[in-house]
Amino acid sequence: MKKNSSNTMALAPNTSNKRETVCIFGTGDFGRALGHKMIQSGYPVVFGSRSTQTSPLIPKDAEVLSHAEAAQKAAIIIIAIQRQHYNFLTPLAEILHGKVLVDVSNNLKINQYPESNAEYLAQLVPGAKVVKAFNTVSAWALQSGTLDASRQVFVCGDDMEAKQMVMDIVRALGLTPLDQGSLLAAQEIENYPLQLFPMWKFPIFLSLGLTAFFFFYSLTRDVIYPYVYEKEDFSFFIAISIPNRICPVLALILLALVYLPGVFAAIIQLYRGTKYRRFPDWLDKWMLCRKQLGLVALAFASLHVLYTLVIPIRSFVRWRTSNQIVSQALNNVTESLNITNAWLSDSYLALGILGFFLFVLLGITSLPSVSNNVNWREFRFVQSKLGYLTLILCTAHTLVYGGNRFLSPSSYRWYLPNTYMLSLIIPCIVLVVKFVLILPCLDKPLTRIRQGWERNPQYSE
Amino acid sequence: MKKNSSNTMALAPNTSNKRETVCIFGTGDFGRALGHKMIQSGYPVVFGSRSTQTSPLIPKDAEVLSHAEAAQKAAIIIIAIQRQHYNFLTPLAEILHGKVLVDVSNNLKINQYPESNAEYLAQLVPGAKVVKAFNTVSAWALQSGTLDASRQVFVCGDDMEAKQMVMDIVRALGLTPLDQGSLLAAQEIENYPLQLFPMWKFPIFLSLGLTAFFFFYSLTRDVIYPYVYEKEDFSFFIAISIPNRICPVLALILLALVYLPGVFAAIIQLYRGTKYRRFPDWLDKWMLCRKQLGLVALAFASLHVLYTLVIPIRSFVRWRTSNQIVSQALNNVTESLNITNAWLSDSYLALGILGFFLFVLLGITSLPSVSNNVNWREFRFVQSKLGYLTLILCTAHTLVYGGNRFLSPSSYRWYLPNTYMLSLIIPCIVLVVKFVLILPCLDKPLTRIRQGWERNPQYSE
């Protein structure tokens, strides 16, 4: 800007100073909230409504006109109306020609209609440039100013310039626009606010299934078996003892499942001799939810830690301990320290502590604000090197916990092995295969494949 | 950009290539730091100073001129001078006419002057376009490059274009501008850096008050009472036992206070039959500090967990345990397991663990970077569904802990009930009222009211 123009502008502040007028069709909650926020941000706002009576709820500085009149006042029209009423726009097609129509609507169900609301709008008013935006923002959040949840506004549309205009408004309102491409993306954007943790579904259902299985498994071994054979009532094991068998088992299995797909992928790439063919669909999906699997595993590990640490203050444990000591005293016995036991006990505890510590570290680095501050090399170092170290420590923790009980027949009740033996299967497979894969004879070709080399190049470049 | 223009530009790189010169009035710490950063980002900088001698502290690439000369060189002038010296700008009014003046000043106290510094500046130099910015940034952070605290720069001003120019500079310096509206917002922006956790004041003072009350209450019951009646010195309870009574009580009460205002709001909306009337002021304020209340509750819950887990390694507890066992042994007694006690003990521990686990989950999702990555449905699911589940688990934990002690007269010393009984009052009220509110006969009208329906519509649309 040159000084002259700057001075001129100051003399006539009202010419270039203004933002573009924005028109809002619909005076419902969302329309009003958006209008209010826009006026705050310096946009002149005109509402288009069936009745032009202003209500006290409509922001004072806004004009209320008929739809046709309001539309003529602005280049951008926000359609804050439900999809089923879009028909009324058809007669206005003439006036809306060339305008930017912003579809802010949401549906009640995922994929409720065959085409997205925004595409439907574009069909109804073919002359207009439709942009999808603002549907992820809540009216309440706009009004109260407490944007605790997302400040992100997904924007899509076929017209680049129209999209840019809408993104400028989004930015002016203090929100973050994210360009999602052409209007085809509208379906996905409309489904977004209806989603409930879609990436978490598989890990959570998997862990619920495994939890149910291991619950009944442990119930059989630890409650029903002693009740049948020894007439002892250990039903209260349901509260702590059994959960504390399930949690470590699930934590270990899920952690191993985080690293299993990477091992599969390496084997497939080695077998195919190229990295330029897509993985099977199930493997792709599995790889994309590894972070969620890992976090669910961390949740089970944390519960295991808490369940373990309360052991000494459980009424049952205090009763058992004091009974043991009393009977020792009555029998006049003083045991000497069993060094092997001391070693086993201390080392499985230490391995568990270190494994859990690294696990929490992995969890912290997966926080968005932390992972956004590391480069790729650091991210891979943490998620791969530290991740495998965690898996090794946790597997060793379980192995040492088992100690010499693996071969003891008393570990098998009704031929059922202890749960921790079952939990070791997948981690051990992952670790063994990974160990084989880092042998130079396999690691070298794998690295070359990953750098783009192909055994049977199909495409000359 | 077309290729031609691109080529032309390359031939004469110095014409369009430069950024606008920026003038800075004042060569103090902040002025120099800002100048230095601007030069790094490609802005030619000219300082306006009383004395035009350059000092070694002023960035080398900057020019130092008299105020009048410097002002003429730039369209944007940053006033890095304290408010009490603003008077010297009056004689420069002519030269400053039409310029953008950026007020970067801060005060020493909240609301120190009747009008904000920026508004005062706008009165002194009526022809200039005043923009408030940069006051939240520290000189030290600018210079050292370690912007550990906020990168956010609040900007406000009456002139849209001037504000835009300043926001472009903010962005070029690698900071994030946040448009706060007209110059009226300057007062708030100037108060911002002087604030010390304003949203946390109410939760912290409330919890300090409750802590003091429950401290003296427990002191009376647990230390003074046994001293008076049994001449026993339990003064060391002050270190762990009494804090471990206060923490769970406060955690539960504060958690219930997070959900109480929502219950009030629902009752008010049902009674009024509309959502379009403002809540009383105290309710509004209460609802806005729910997150902080919840996090303080989580802090107390975490302390409770730590205090509980160290119980077995307390010297007093080890003494009590070994004395009990010794006397058992001396009396030749072997107790049999009390299944009811085992159940009570294990289930209150399990409920506590699960409640705390969900509580921590709520805490993690309230981290800004996490809550920014979920949509509204997910945010509400976590904060409302999981939140109520946490409250139910924690209340049940306390109820089961009490067990059959509620009616035992030994629980009442000097007619004072146990602290945990007091802590149950508010949570139980919240849960009962919430349960009534989700009965269909109340939930249906409430949902309709929240969707905009009114029992006695006052405003025709």
Added chain:
Amino acid sequence: MKKNSSNTMALAPNTSNKRETVCIFGTGDFGRALGHKMIQSGYPVVFGSRSTQTSPLIPKDAEVLSHAEAAQKAAIIIIAIQRQHYNFLTPLAEILHGKVLVDVSNNLKINQYPESNAEYLAQLVPGAKVVKAFNTVSAWALQSGTLDASRQVFVCGDDMEAKQMVMDIVRALGLTPLDQGSLLAAQEIENYPLQLFPMWKFPIFLSLGLTAFFFFYSLTRDVIYPYVYEKEDFSFFIAISIPNRICPVLALILLALVYLPGVFAAIIQLYRGTKYRRFPDWLDKWMLCRKQLGLVALAFASLHVLYTLVIPIRSFVRWRTSNQIVSQALNNVTESLNITNAWLSDSYLALGILGFFLFVLLGITSLPSVSNNVNWREFRFVQSKLGYLTLILCTAHTLVYGGNRFLSPSSYRWYLPNTYMLSLIIPCIVLVVKFVLILPCLDKPLTRIRQGWERNPQYSE
């Protein structure tokens, strides 16, 4: 935008609607991934390649031409080729004149070449405007859309307008451009993806060194000494007991080292009587890694907490406890409660809990998303006030733990004092000096110096 122009535009949507064509030299992994992402974001893409046969791997909507033809189609050319092949650009110098060349290359080692790749490119094609960008982004992340690690794209270049054009593309791809200044910054930007936690190196090596020292120190005192004199095998102490001596000691020492440089800085400023002279280099570096030092200290403190809480479930501890109780019972002894011991035990536990709690709070506020939401006053309050309180609590925890053992000769084995005595040296120095520094006679001049006052002003302003 005026309504007229908006309508006109709609009639001829294909003129102004398009984004600028982007040319990409090189059809390797990164070039293809970037091309794919750009097409998604609405950019027409043309590849320049040695062979113009299209391969199925190249995005369908992209054209593949010879280098010369492709270059003529766009103003921006992305050089997705390795540095060693840059020579082929020399003959194209004519065509590339005035174009924006984007260097996206990375090296295999830090400072591999004397000049950065981008500067080398600028020397090879002097007529072009070279911009460094995109080198921190991974091809895999671009393709899969899972930008888990950084979305930040560092951009630098000598031509402001060229840089702006590239930054617009970065933004359109949904990434965050960070302007790093002139092309001189390219070296640093190219080194960035090769770095592995550079700020963490000093704290981690320091703590590894201290860990090794204290490990052998404790080994001597706790394993070798009793083995030599009492023939007892305590080798299993290596698993838990010795780590649990090392962790608290390191946590305390590292925490004190966080506050030591601030104390040094204050003394230097007081001595010099000015803040306008640079600190010695070692002090500057030390001050910049305080956050990392503190987080490593927190890691050790967390391990100490876990190691301490598992004490009661260690096999050795249960053996020792039951043996003590059995021998008490056999000797018919009932001990009375030692109030002093109860006080000491409970208060060092309580101090430790509170210290650890504040320490975790400090850790949480150092998360980027949290520290970005507080102002400077709040940040300083937490990091300085709460930090010193943490240091005081942790030092007191160690002092009380020692209790009356300091003077007991049994604490010295082979004249080696207990590790916790060594750990107290630095924290006590820091606290004593800090206490002296906040005495008014020193605090007042220090505050004035920090506000800019100089004892012997060297530079008149």
